Amino acid sequence: MIEDIINQAPFDSFGRWLVARGDEWEGPLVPIAAERQQRFRQRTADGQQIGASSHRAAIPPLLPFGLTADEHFEQSLHLGTRPLPTELRPILDTDLIFAADMHAKHRGSLRAIRQQAVGALKELKRRWESVGARLRTLQPKSLREATRYRDLGLTALLIILTCWGDVTYPFGLISKDFQAWPAGRLQRELRGSPFRVIPRCAITQGSGKHRIIDNAAEGGQSAASSDANKLLLCSPLRPAQHLRATVSLMSEEELGRARDEDAWETGGEDWPNAYRHSPMSSTEARACVVCFWHHEWQQPAFQLY
Incomplete structure (x- = not known):
């Protein structure tokens, strides 16, 4: 019996947050697959210049061609009052915006929330152990040996709870081999x-x-x-993007208190086997x-x- 656990925080927090924002919350919740030009703009927002205007990989110019001198001057003045392309907010997936929102709104109680979430995961793992043991009996011997440190039952359940797109992955852990x-x-x-x-x-x-x-x-x-086509999830700029997103969701007063009371700590984001488990074209x-x-x-x- 796990219904009492999975229908409360932290397992339903993201879905409730999406509903409150009016965003799509049903079906697969996977990373955004941006088009080529969108990816260029995304990297520009990260502070990376993509290419010169004559380069085929460059983003479109800020001002169109064919303007008169007065039109060019007028539009340039207007653009000067707006943020530069490299000063725009990072383009992030909704799960990262959710994490930033949690950090901004619950500053000061994050440790307690984190400990509660870890406790819920441990209890879910304990209750679901019999399912994992049953799945283990269905594996070929070679595959059972290769996945001996992986909790098959919990992996399959978390894929459902997080609305990940590839629901066939757990089946591959049970039946597939070279x-x-x-x-x-x-x-x-x-x-x-x-x-x-x-x-x-x-x-x-x-x-x-x-x-x-x-x-x-x-x-x-x-x-x-x-x-x-470069992976963004392993970018060394990710911690800075997370911090910038969190700061943007704070009021001036909250940000002032955070600067006085808190210290930011970041870590690496090298996702093992990242491109092996990510959908590819x-x-x-x-x-x-x-x-x-x-x-x-x-x-x-x-x-x-």
Whole structure:
């Protein structure tokens, strides 16, 4: 029985916040997939100049061409009273705006709210353990070993509670494993599109931990990356964007007290396996094929993200 837990904070807080704002709250709540020009504006708002006006990757000019001298002067004066493109608020997904709103409104009680949320998660995990144990019995042996530290039941439940778009992911943790694919099938999947194989290997970190990496530099993926398709979630600017969003939701009085009483602490936002679990456009397949040595097959294996 978990209904009493999931129908209260923190599990319904985001949905209630969306309803209060009049935003869409039903269905998948996933990151915004912005168009190319929107991504350029987004990066400009982060303080990064995209390109010169003559460059094909540049954002449109602030003033149109073909103006008379007087019109150009008049519109320039008007623009001078407005924020520069690099001074605009960061374009953030609604979950980040929600987090900023929580920080702004509940400053001083965040620790208690956080502890309450952690307690609710622990209790939910305890009540749902039997479901995870049952799912574990349905896994192939090799997959059970690979996911032995992952709570399958809680992962599946949280995907539903957070309205994540890919509800098939938990099923993949139970039933999917590496499969031998003939080269012809790989080519059919790519539909004749060019692709670039990226070597995958394991490295040993200073702590002795083994970590799987994709050598995008050697595979050519890094060189082919552009401003339009770079991941924003791992940007080092993210903490500054969060702070800026929080400050924008405070009154002058609240901000003054926060400056006197609080200290901001930020951390890294490197999301493990970020691009492996994020939806990708099928037209970007040339950057989504990895190659690694399969010890059981004793031959190279190719995998599509």
